[in-house]
Amino acid sequence: MFRCFFPDEYVDSTYVIDFEKLYQEGYRGLIFDIDNTLVPHGAPADTRAIALFRRLKKLGFGCCLLSNNQKKRVASFNDAVQVNYIENAHKPSVRNYNRAMEILGTNTENTIFIGDQLFTDVYGAKRAGIRNILVKPIDPKEEIQIVLKRYLEKIVLYFYEKEEGIS
Template sequence: MSKFLFPTEYYDSTYSIDFEQYYSLGYRAVLFDIDNTLVPHNFASDDKSVALMKRLKEIGFKICLVSNNKEERVASFNEFLQVEYIYKAGKPKASGYIKAMEKLGTTKGNTIFVGDQLYTDIWGANNAGIHSILVKPIDKHEEIQIVLKRLIEKPIIWLYLMKHKMKTKRS
């Protein structure tokens, strides 16, 4: 029923993902949503997100932020990360993800996407045919339109967990 909204995997946090394992499996690029995936909504990049990008680069990953935000928000967030980015990505359309892979020179088969929302992030990654990882949102305090989306996401996440008979991956 909701397979297009089901992530490939589900983690407690972006920061609990074993990216070294994904690299060993042949993945070479990670695409990220920003708000509530890397930092709370509308926050600047922080020490944790900067350290993660540095670690991913050291592993050998190419990185791109894929955001529906305006360029000003994405560019300022990226100031200390220094990775590629796509703004006004149009998620859940596949075009922003495809543009990111073209920028990085990667393919659907070796690219991962990490995001916190089913109806934009995961749906879009699935539309693009790439490995999708859903993470729990960092901050519970969100704008009303996102709070409403979270309410309709809950039964889909429940179905996903029942189908996979597993809990989220923790570290």
């Protein structure tokens, strides 16, 4: 019933993902959500995010930020990390997931999406046919509409963890 929302992988943080292994497996494009995936909601790019993107570029990954936020927020974050970006993405619509792959010159076989929300990030990536990694939110302080979605996410994650044998 909830399988369309189940992530392909679920990890504690973006910063624990083994990107070297993903590169060895043939992945070349990484699409990221920003808020609560890379930094707390509304925060500027911090030294950890900047170092991550520097490392990813050095490995040979193409990276694109895909955010439902407006241009001012996304562009200001991107000023520090210097990758491709798409603002006002209307996730979970697949249109901009596909556009991100076009920008990166990748496809559904060699692209991964990383985000913190099931109903926008993961669902959109699944609809676009992209492998996805759900990360736990960095900061529990969120806008009210996201807080409400988190209650529903807990239900889906309960069934996901039960099916995966995670306790």
